[in-house]
């Protein structure tokens with residue numbers, strides 16, 4: 001029996017104060033359920049509506065690629081500067097400290113290595129395991145125009161159905177086969193298909209011409225992959241142009257962890273994405289932090 005002696009009998013309902021409804025600043029996400037939005041807020045900074053995802057999942061088909069030989073040594077020191085880590089469950093369980101309390105986007109497709117036809121992927125993580133790992137989202141590769149296009153789209157839609165059951169966002173990753181042209185027309189097609197079929201947000205590549213038409217035609221947030229290693233100023237310029245043209249951030253790997261100074265680079269990328277710092281200024285920041 002609760003002790004009710006001395007219970008106050010006065011109430012203040014703040015009748016003059018309308019209830020505040022805080023929204024998640026993410027396009028196309030207004031209809032999602034609370035749990036899904038809560039997970040997204042561990043990926044996208046609620047203040048800017050943007051994200052710096054640190055992508056280190058390359059080992060799922062490339063093995064120990066340059067810069068990822070020792071994730072404990074090379075990557076863990078960068079975690080304070082990322083909004084989110086994108087990795088495999090193997091790396092998460094074996095190398096990432098459980099005290100890491102930001103979002104984890106879990107690589108959830110796989111199969112072929114770089115020695116084989118890459119588009120022949122399958123779902124590689126059960127959504128139940130993603131929940132067990134407290135993932136903020138699962139990521140699946142979609143190969144529009146690829147040899148196994150339908151299979152890869154089906155991988156995504158199955159994860160979307162499972163994700164919708166449990167409130168787990170799905171990142172559709174548009175993977176462009178070597179034989180395909182990386183232009184705005186292709187990116188519009190690939191990103192729109194991912195969004196139409198239920199991806200919560202989409203990762204694609206930046207293209208120099210008409211990238212704003214890619215973000216405009218995609219009803220959910222787009223983040224850009226960094227792609228192969230570029231000179232730091234070029235990578236910062238790409239990130240700047242992408243967010244200025246509607247991207248909700250970057251999912252950047254090699255341009256950070258293969259930089260001569262990864263910690264300086266991720267801090268400069270952070271300023272470009274969240275504060276709109278111009279590329280030249282961000283490059284100067286990179287240089288000043290490089291050591």
Ligand code: R5P
Pocket residue numbers: 055056057058086173225226227228251252253254255
């Ligand atoms: C590649 O397939 C992985 O999904 C990477 O996460 C993605 O490509 C981003 O990494 P990067 O910036 O190195 O391209």
